[in-house]
Amino acid sequence: MQHKQISQNLNVVSLISVGKHPQSGRERRAEQDGRAVELGMNLASDNLTVLHAGDPQQQALRSYAGMGLKSIRVLQLDSAADAVAPLGNYLQQHGPDIVLTGIRAESGESSGMVPYQLAEQLGWPLVPRIADIVDVKDGVAEVLQALPRGQRRALKVRLPFVASVDNAAQEARQSAYGPASRALMDLQAVESATDDVRAAWEEAPARKRPKRLKVVKAKTAAERFKAATAKSQGDGGKVMKNEPAAEQAQAIFDLLIEEGVLR
Amino acid sequence: MIFEWLHPLLIAAALALAVIGAVRRISLWRAGQPAEQSISLIAGLLTIPKRYFHDLHDIVERDKYMAKTHVAAGGGFVLSAVLIIVVHLFGIESKILAWGLLAALALMFVGGLMVAKRRQNPPSRISKGPWMRLPKSLLSFAGAFFVLTLPAAGVLPEGTGGWILTIVLTALIIWGMGEMFFGMTWGGPMKHAFAGALHLAFHRRQERFGGGRSTGLKPVDLGQDILGVSKPTDFKWNQLLGFDACVQCGRCEAMCPAFAAGQPLNPKKLIQDMVVGLAGGTDANYAGSPYPGKDVGSAKGGPTQIITEGLVDPETLWSCTTCRACVEECPMMIEHVDAIVDMRRFLTMEKGNTPNKGAEVLDNIIATDNPNGYAPASRTNWAADQNLAVMKDVKEADVLFWVSDGAFDMRSQRILRSFVKLLKAANVDFAVLGDEELDSGDVARRLGDDAAFQSLAKRNIEIMSQYKFKRIVTTDPHAYHCLRNEYADFGGDLFKNVEVLHHTTFLNELVQQGKLKLDTFSGGTVTYHDPCYLGRYNGEYEAPRELLRSLGIEVAEMERSGFRSRCCGGGGGAPITDIPGERRIADMRMEDVNTTGAELVAVGCQQCTAMLEGVVEPRPEVKDIAEILADQLIEEVH
Incomplete structure (x- = not known):
């Protein structure tokens, strides 16, 4: 993907976690986090901080380093500790422009809720499932959000913000053994609290859920093609573009009450 | 003959220049890394004759005409060179030596004629350019020294000939020695004799001689600062020596499946590019077949320049199937596959740049111990x-x-x-x-x-x-x-x-x-x-x-x-x-x-x-x- 030369000195932080290979269960570079690093490297090669909270000895971190990173900053945490607070404090202190994460965890709690909780703690906007950051100008980023079936939504987001990176983003570059083994693990001791909630959880491999039987309604090839490619039309909802802001806000408010989000 | 003092002086000068060239060439090789297996100088040099007559000649023999040609031209030249030093440089007067020299020169002359015949309609695999003048150089060397030796053998009286003969002979001798002595160490076609002989002695795979086989790749020391070969000086010194031994006969090219398939690889050109790299310069003087689909003349390199940035396109390295047909066919026993894999190691382990499905396959191998990620x-x-x-x-x-x-x-x-x-x-x-x-x-x-x-x-x-x-x-x-x-x-x-x-x-x-x-x-x-x-x-x-x-x-x-x-x-x-x-x-x-x-x-x-x-x-x-x-x-x- 060709990026415009982004003139500003952007400060980008890519959060990385320990992935897990679906077939072997072996620790590895997580797919989406790898993409977050790739995007970070393309946006701000020199001003990219790759950040991990956890065990600095973890070998999977080396496979991120193999993408050509000189160092990885590691907030040293106990395996039972909650990573969100130390990460939030770190980001608060360093004040980056963009924080990139994956969408879904491959092991433990790594991604999943982290971007949401960080955004909440920092009070920054969160952009979920981005495919690319096209440009950053005057403190506003042009972001492409990935939608189902290859569709993209162009958004303008004011810096700073947190974004989770979708599988539609550019694939992580190859990890090379030499740089991987030479990269510096830049340790930082942090205070952390034990994650009591997680201690009570039980972890089990995900099971495939039974699939609903597919009833083919399409009669012709054209219909099947349409079914496979057309944008899924959600029922209900409406697009409000030209109405006054108060009316738009009221509609959102009504919906939240209707859905039981606000009581 | 007039100017009796001139020819010994010319011979001495050519030999001195050859020695200077040799020292310079050796220092180019020694810029490489130390070899895994150290071979003492004397023991190494002593193995050359046997390895030439057995291992090397066995491969040359696959082309009967060329084998005979090489025995005549090469054998004749080596004998002549020794006797020229004895007879003309040291001036030892002995009819037997002089006749011996005449015989050796005659043999070399015949060899030269055979080379000339081969080069009349050369197959596409052999390099042209400077190689086309080699038969003429052989003939002038042998011919001129033949005439020069006739008085010593007593066939002609001392002092025969006039100005014109002397000038013609001197010119031919300068040309002949320029090719055969000076060119041997300064980079002419005859370089193959100098580097080739030493390559036999200090070959990286000593096990190959005497009918042995050595095909396993050498392991990388994973603690090194740079993994694999990034620049020519990262090769072992005896690999660099091996590249210089190439005679550009193109037997490798004729056997290479990637070359035949039109992929951008020609083992001969690759070795010549390595020579460009170790000596510095461009491939503009290369006169053989190019990498299919790539022009000759724009490749540039030097001993400490990254090879894959300007000298060799990574695609060339990735075209190789490591089938070893080139190595099997090479009369100079050059190890093409070792060199290719050495450079691939740099691309993969340092650059993270394995093309196409390479990265995915390697990831799978690391994560699941099988290439397809099952x-x-x-x-x-x-x-x-x-x-x-x-x-x-x-x-x-x-x-x-x-x-x-x-x-x-x-x-x-x-x-x-x-x-x-x-x-x-x-x-x-x-x-x-x-x-x-x-x-x-x-x-x-x-x-x-x-x-x-x-x-x-x-x-x-x-x-x-x-x-x-x-x-x-x-x-x-x-x-x-x-x-x-x-x-x-x-x-x-x-x-x-x-x-x-x-x-x-x-x-x-x-x-x-x-x-x-x-x-x-x-x-x-x-x-x-x-x-x-x-x-x-x-x-x-x-x-x-x-x-x-x-x-x-x-x-x-x-x-x-x-x-x-x-x-x-x-x-x-x-x-x-x-x-x-x-x-x-x-x-x-x-x-x-x-x-x-x-x-x-x-x-x-x-x-x-x-x-x-x-x-x-x-x-x-x-x-x-x-x-x-x-x-x-x-x-x-x-």
Whole structure:
């Protein structure tokens, strides 16, 4: 993907976690986090901080380093500790422009809720499932959000913000053994609290859920093609573009009450 | 003759310049890394004559005309050079020496004529340019010194000739010595004699001389600052010496499957580019065939410049199938494949730049111990109905059957099943490692990821060390090569008492011992395709043919068979890096098959089977020898 030369000195932080290979269960570079690093490297090669909270000895971190990173900053945490607070404090202190994460965890709690909780703690906007950051100008980023079936939504987001990176983003570059083994693990001791909630959880491999039987309604090839490619039309909802802001806000408010989000 | 003092002075000057050139050239080589195996200077130099007459000449001999030419020109020159120094430089007056010199020069002159004849209509594989003037240089050297020696031999009275003869002779001598003495160390065509002789002495694979074989890649020290070869000085010094030995005969080019397929690789050009790199400069003076599809003249390099940035396109390196046809054919015993893999190591382990599916395959190998990312726990699924003994349970067996990654591939599984059927019929006590077996690391290593290879090798060795067995037998020549020739660097003890065999060798033994009863084959004409990793890498040409003969098959040999077998295109990770060319190597091999009129190609490798079966029909059937045997097996009914 060709990026415009982004003139500003952007400060980008890519959060990385320990992935897990679906077939072997072996620790590895997580797919989406790898993409977050790739995007970070393309946006701000020199001003990219790759950040991990956890065990600095973890070998999977080396496979991120193999993408050509000189160092990885590691907030040293106990395996039972909650990573969100130390990460939030770190980001608060360093004040980056963009924080990139994956969408879904491959092991433990790594991604999943982290971007949401960080955004909440920092009070920054969160952009979920981005495919690319096209440009950053005057403190506003042009972001492409990935939608189902290859569709993209162009958004303008004011810096700073947190974004989770979708599988539609550019694939992580190859990890090379030499740089991987030479990269510096830049340790930082942090205070952390034990994650009591997680201690009570039980972890089990995900099971495939039974699939609903597919009833083919399409009669012709054209219909099947349409079914496979057309944008899924959600029922209900409406697009409000030209109405006054108060009316738009009221509609959102009504919906939240209707859905039981606000009581 | 007038100016009696002039010619000794010229000879002395040429020799002095040659010595200066030699020192300079040697310092270029010595800029490389120290060799793994150190060879003392004297002992090395003493090996040269024997190695020239046996090892080198045996290869030159494949081209009878050129062998005779070289003996006449080269032998004549060496003798002449020694006697010229004695007779003309030191001025020792002896009729016998003078006559000896005349004879040597005459021999060299004949050699020169033969070179001239070869160069009248030169085949495309040989380089032109400066090489085209070589016959003239040989003739002027031999001719001029012949006339100059006539007075010393008493044929002509001293002082014969006038001004004109002296000037003509002097000019020819300067030309001749310029080529033969000065050019030898300053980079003319005769450089091959100087570097070639030393290359014989200090070759990186000493085991190759005296009929030996050394084909395993050398391990990388993973603690180094730079892994693999990034610039010419990262090569071992004797590799650089080897590059300089090239005579540009182009036998490698004629054999290279990638070159024939129009992929951007020409082994001869690659070696010449390495010479450009070690000496610094451009390839503008190169006068041979280019890399297909690439122009000559724009490549630039220097001893400390990154090779893949301006000198050699990475695509060139990734086109190689590591079939070793070039190495087998090279009269100067240059190791092209070592150099290519060394540079690939840099691209993969430092740059993270393995093309196409390379990165994915390497990731899979690291994460799942097989190149396609299948669940490691499904490795033995193919044998669900085979009731195989697993080492974990039995701990001990006569034979360890190394299944290889063919376990995951449905076509290869047919070969595995056939082999198991034969083993059972012969009542062999064998077991498999089951899910404990890992990929042999062949692909990872050829793709330049020696770290992944070493990790696999060490873990495989650790697993095998837990069990007792006398032999390892495998149907995959690539795994066979790794186990037999490359694993010993990582766990010597295991392989001291264990023999590694290819299944054709092992089956042949069973048939010779009468343990397998086989019916005669009656399916038409059969040809046999020698897999590179079985033949050239391990020297096994006979067992597969003997097996076929035992079925009553008379193999209809292809023109390129045995040590000259053409690659199927499947080695060295080439199907993974998939560099585009004009043709597919497998298609060309199938054309070779078609010229024999065979209806069946017998193969001894699952990779070759896959490649040859990938050729569009109609084409002859492709079967592994194990499959052919299993079909002819007479099973006893109890």
